[in-house]
Amino acid sequence: MKIAIVLPGGVDRSGEERIIPAFVALIARLARRHSVHVFALHQEPLPASWSLVGATIHNIGAGRTVWRAIQAIRAEHHLGPFDVVQAIFSGHCGLIAVAAAKLLGRPSLVHIAGGELVALASIDYGGRRKWRGRLREALVLRAADVVTAASAPILAALSGLGIRAQRVPLGVDTADWETLAPRARGSGPIRFVHVASLNRVKDQPTLLRALAKLAKAGVDFELRIVGVDTLDGDIHHLARDLGLEQRIHFLGFRTQRELRPLMASADLLVMSSLHEAGPLALLEAAVAGVPSVGTAVGHFVEWAPDAALAVPVGDADALANAISQLTDDDGLRMRIAAEAQRRALAEDADHTAASFQALYANLV
Known part of the structure; x- marks a missing residue:
């Protein structure tokens, strides 16, 4: 054809x-x-x-x-x-x-x-x-x-x-993304990753407010954000205002080759979008053995609660609670990661x- x-x-x-x-x-x-x-x-x-x-x-x-x-x-x-x-x-x-x-x-x-x-x-x-x-x-x-x-x-x-x-x-192109078995969390800070351009649809303020609640509760974490900044530093300023500047690393654009090891090193993908048809980042994380927590859009709706956790859009409290649920229970985190990977590989x-x-x- x-x-x-x-x-x-x-x-x-x-x-x-x-x-x-x-x-x-x-x-x-x-x-x-x-x-x-x-x-x-x-x-x-x-x-x-x-x-x-x-x-x-x-x-x-x-x-x-x-x-x-x-x-x-x-x-x-x-x-x-x-x-x-x-x-x-x-x-x-x-x-x-x-x-x-x-x-x-x-x-x-x-x-x-x-x-x-x-x-x-x-x-x-x-x-x-x-x-x-x-x-x-x-x-x-x-x-x-x-x-x-x-x-x-x-x-x-x-x-x-x-x-x-x-x-x-x-x-996901599994010729490029190596399938990695879900891994137990190691010692040190919990490693979150967020893969999305900094824009209004991705609603990073809700994510940062959820993380601020975790920080206040004494959770030790770090977040890597991969994506182009289209908001002229607004999210950077919010991170500083919330006291998160030492915990968040803004990495900007990364090629797929650069993104893969960053994803594989994470314990959890966190998303906060107002709308998604996918997102592909959820599928890529799953292939890399990393489970996800996000707002109830796209594949998050389809996969929750067995292959991802989903919370109402714009609800920082619910997002913080869902992240805590997986960071406090590594067995649950591993089970969700395994089911997410099964689904991502099937499609x-x-x-x-x-x-x-x-x-x-x-x-x-």
Whole structure:
């Protein structure tokens, strides 16, 4: 098959920085058997093309992006016809994929991978904040031949909109992430890790307030935060105001190669997001033998209570209590880690690629 995939980005020519690992893993696996052309909307500001993991990347660039992306798909189709057009993320990606597929007489798929279905007015986030976004999603998702999503909460949101969808989690590339057996906690401070950009959706203030409660209770811990700061130091300042500056290490961006040993050295992944379709960090931690505590979003909802602990969004007290539950009971922590790993390995990147290929074959 010849497959067109429309993405906002995450496919940098370096293969290390500015990538979304789950996307690259999926593309690499599809490219082993098919001709894959990826149309990245905003990877770089100017139009360009390059090869990555066996696929051809067509960067559209800024300026009339939707129209030029549709034209780029049509142009490549005339060189050799596509069998299917896939969008990962709805929004503009979904609109481009569905419109191009209709013009070419080909089937289309849209995968919900982020905040397309939410409206978080307090932080100005989500694809359904404004009427244009709601209208666009209604049209795109009803016009797509297949709609998929990574987790049960997203499927439930789609069902509430009258959209029938299939669950396809974006799994971990176990060729890159070594499977490590869950490990008993050693002596010294409890080691937490948080993997997420510093932004409003990830709600790091709730996480820091939960940790401040643990510090006040006498818990000895350290936290490593891996992610780009998009908030101009606000989270750093909050850590200092809460008296946590000696316990928290802000590591900034790390490549996947640099992230893996950091994850493997942790006792617990801690997350505090207001919304997630995944997150992939939960799955990566599970493969590395590390259990997770987080807010009730995405896979946390699916996995709790046997493979993760989940608490209400924005509840620092509940998050502190859940973290304490696992730090006080290492047997429970190990059992949760083992079940999380079983689930993550059952739905790894190979499973993701096989799921999408089955959908493509059925449509074609």
